Amino acid sequence: MSDADVVPVKPEIAAAALIPRARYDEMTARAAAAPDEFWAEECKRIDWMKAPTKIKNTNFTGDVSIKWFEDGTLNAAANCLDRHLAERGDQVAIIWEGDDPNDSKKVTYRELHEQVCRLANALSAQGVKKGDVVTVYLPMIVEAAVALLACARIGAIHSVVFGGFSPDSLANRIQDCNSVALITADEGRRGGRKVALKLNADEALKSCPTVKNVIVVKATGGDVAMQAGRDVWYEDVTAAASPAHTPAEMNAEDPLFILYTSGSTGKPKGVLHTTGGYMVWASFTHQYVFDYHPGEVYWCTADVGWVTGHTYIVYGPLANGATTLMFEGIPNYPDTSRFWQVVDKHQVNIFYTAPTAIRALMRDGEGPVHKTSRKSLRILGSVGEPINPEAWNWYYRVVGENRCPIVDTWWQTETGGILISPLPGAIAQKPGSATLPLPGVFPILVDGEGQRLHGATEGNLCIADSWPGQMRSLYGDHARFVQTYFSTFKGLYFTGDGARRDADGYFWITGRVDDVINVSGHRMGTAEVESALVLHPKVAEAAVVGFPHEIKGQGIYAYVTLVADAEPTEALRKELVAWVRKEIGPIAAPDVIQWAPGLPKTRSGKIMRRILRKIAANETDSLGDTSTLADPGVVTDLVDNRAG
Ligand code: 6R9
DSSP: OOGGGOBOOOHHHHHHOSSOHHHHHHHHHHHHHOHHHHHHHHGGGSOOSBOOSOOEEEEOSTTOEEEESTTOEEOHHHHHTHHHHHHHTTSEEEEEEOSSTTOEEEEEHHHHHHHHHHHHHHHHHTTOOTTOEEEEEOOSSHHHHHHHHHHHHHTOEEEEOOTTSOHHHHHHHHHHHTOSEEEEESOEEETTEEEOHHHHHHHHHTTOTTOOEEEEEOSSOOOOOOOTTTEEEHHHHHHHSOSOOOOOOEETTSEEEEEEEOOSSSSOEEEEEESHHHHHHHHHHHHHHTTOOTTOEEEEOSOTTSHHHIIIIIIHHHHTTOEEEEEOSOTTSSOTTHHHHHHHHHTOSEEEEOHHHHHHHHTTOSHHHHTSOOTTOOEEEEESSOOOHHHHHHIIIIISTTTSOEEEEBOOGGGSSOOBOOOTTTOOBOTTOOBSBOTTOOEEEEOTTOOEEOSSEEEEEEEOSOOTTOOOEETTOHHHHHHHHHTTTTTSEEEEEEEEEOTTOOEEEEEESSSEEEETTEEEEHHHHHHHHHTSTTEEEEEEEEEEETTTEEEEEEEEEEOTTOOOOHHHHHHHHHHHHHHTOGGGOOSEEEEOSSOOBBTTSOBOHHHHHHHHTTOGGGOOOOTTBSOTHHHHHHHHTOOO
């Protein structure tokens, strides 16, 4: 990497930054030398009912136990609401921008507090108690934030399921954690179309006997069936409930939420986050990575169904008393200027999106961007997948007009919040690099044997010690937690990502090294798609890999072996794509299906995915060693009949 590719810290940003370089260096040194003292100080950003005296108690070996601030008590919702009322009760907490450009509203901290208290009382009245799990299946409406905070207020654990998931996926995620209640809506809106959430929920609930109560938000007014004795309207129960509510006193290590994410097996993992450490991490990272100054308008375009929405639409910004924008729509509706129109309309200062959105907008050229002013923008962010330098440069030059630093934030559902990112006033950027760890984060690279690598090198990205926002377990399956994250490399948290480190110590995330693919910034387990495909009566076997995709980052390439009497027709191909959409959701729909009379397997029957990835990427002249295959002939056939 040449120096020409370094984008230095801007003096005007550094001058007003919360963390200029000297402070970053000082904090990084202090967090490494004395983590207990560092976090004892830093945790004061949260209002504790009882301040913690024990700070860090974590162990990455044996049974793995992660505890932070373990004798402290607090309430996450009170931190996002009550504590702001005196100073900024009338400040806008949430700007909501609808799918329809004529639809928007502003909700102050006082109004949000009242709505959350009402829903908290309504949930309690239904018998939902501390420690119960409530599943949330909502579109991007204000009530989604209200639902999360109401759960947190009474000590119920929320489990949000992305509104794009199918009835089956929703049912699996309800059954896994035995949730007692569901909060959903009649319908969602996206890009001018309606999403039948209540209909999906009804289908899912047929196999979810634990759910006793369903609260339905009237979002579109669409005609939906209500089941007597189970379903109630959100508007009715909140209107009937009191607007006063005392938040539950929660221990720092009481669960705050479960969020399902894809792993290398077919079964999604219920990532468990607890209250104290997560809140400290959400607040710390939101304030410093985005250099958030009071009064600024901050917009993260993620969906609350993903971790980015949890930490950087709801908990981080609201804990910090920010004005957070929630967007119901999509980047290209009604047209590809929409993001920038919304930026101008609400005078957004900080804008945080995913590379896939940038790449999709790039295709339309600079015209739709130039139609808007964007003068309010100060800082840009990227998350979800590696951002290719071309997209980085376009984002920087065209959207930010060379004025706004870009924070390329690397993190995961499991990490709770950002771990590696430039701080805008401290760290020079290099397009495509997430740069350096935040203070208190210790990323290392190891080789296949777990040997620590030093200097400029490439390897498996691990984190050597705990940080407050780290996941604590997989819900109901601690053994799988230990197995998945701490057994590959003993004593280290293994991220599943590969990375390169350059001579300046900058990290360049190269992507997943496991069987997880990243489609438009959404994590998909290849095994999940395979399981869905083999459920079809005409499919005998399926192998799914990722392949480079210009817009999505990675696309889904499926090799399908049919049962003996099935014909490989175009109609069947379409049917299988629709089948996966229905089984999992639209995000899992394969981009390419190749008929495979046989799959390349080792003599022990293991599918050689390395070869399938090469064929999918059209790198067929570098297939590598195929001599260990049971039948090398199948490879020739797959290469000759490559699809796509
Ligand atoms: C926050 C989020 C996590 C996976 C992660 C990595 C990829 C996320 C990235 C990035 C390169 C970045 N990833 N941010 N890769 N640069 N800035 O996306 O969580 O959905 O759990 O995905 O996404 O591969 O392991 P999650």
